[in-house]
Amino acid sequence: MPMIRETIVSTTDDSGRVHLAPIGIIADNGGWVIAPFHPSTTLNNLRAVPFAAASFTDDVRIFAGCLTGRNQWPTTLCAEIPVPRLTGALAHAELAVTRITEDELRPRFHCRTLRTAAHAPFMGFNRAQSAVIEGAILVSRLSMLPREKVERELAYLETAVAKTASPAEEEAWTWLKQATALFYAEMET
Template sequence: MPYIRETIITTADKRGKVHIAPIGIIAERDGWIIAPFRPSVTLDNLAEVPFAVANYTDDARIFAGCLTGRRDWPTVPVDGFPVPRLAAALAHSVLAVESISDDSVRPRHFCRVVQEETHAPFTGFNRARAAVLELAILVSRLNMLPREKIDAEIAYLSIAIEKTAGPEEKEAWNWLMQKVTEHITAGNDTHSARD
């Protein structure tokens, strides 16, 4: 399996409207692949403006927020490029799309880093942040997962939340858990569908 960095990708359409989405960028040779599943605003934006900013942030609320309708995170212009970075980025890479391998499910955009900058120090790992990231990935796949898997993952991840979360991680966790609850009470989980 390839190496993947979990980032917040900023893109813009040709009118300059910015879009923010959590995307795992995939290491490939001397660059990175952005592979959005269809349909996707990120995909449409890359077709209009072939630049993206990979934002490296430790703010778990941005990952959780983007998956729960809270996409309005402050951005800052990047000199000389049409796409801004997140204000909360500890560092960022500007990625220029060099080639596209089209696909009906998940087109792959090979990108080269054309600018990079650091803005704030990385202050160490935190288990609760990692747990929020894992729950965000789980929430983005709720429709594909059986109920048993959802329950087991949440039981394990909640240990890190109970032991190591600060207020921001708790808030992010609660946003995501609300989505999980909505999914389960709507009877969308595959366990209920099977019963």
């Protein structure tokens, strides 16, 4: 299996409007593959402007926020691509699309890394951050996964949040729980 890094991918449309999305980028011979499912803004943007910034961040509020309608986070110009990165990134990679493998469900955008840069120290692992990332993946798939599985896995992940979270992870977790509750409440009406 290829290695995947969970990042915040920024793209722009051809008017320059920035879009941020949590995306697992797939290691590919020194470059990265971005594989957005149809339909998605990231996919449309990569066709319009074939560049992306992958921001590596430990602020998991951005993962949870992008999935719960909070997708305005500060961005900063990149050096070599016409797409900005997250201002708060610990590090980022500037990517250029070199080839597209078309697929009806999930096209693959093969990217060359033009530049990487580090901005702040990585301060070590935190279980609540991992739990928020896993929770965010569940929340991004609410319409596809059985409710029982989602609720069981969120309950398991919540123990790590309860034991190890800082206020940032607590806030991110609250957003995920609210979005989940709202989704199931709307299903029941």
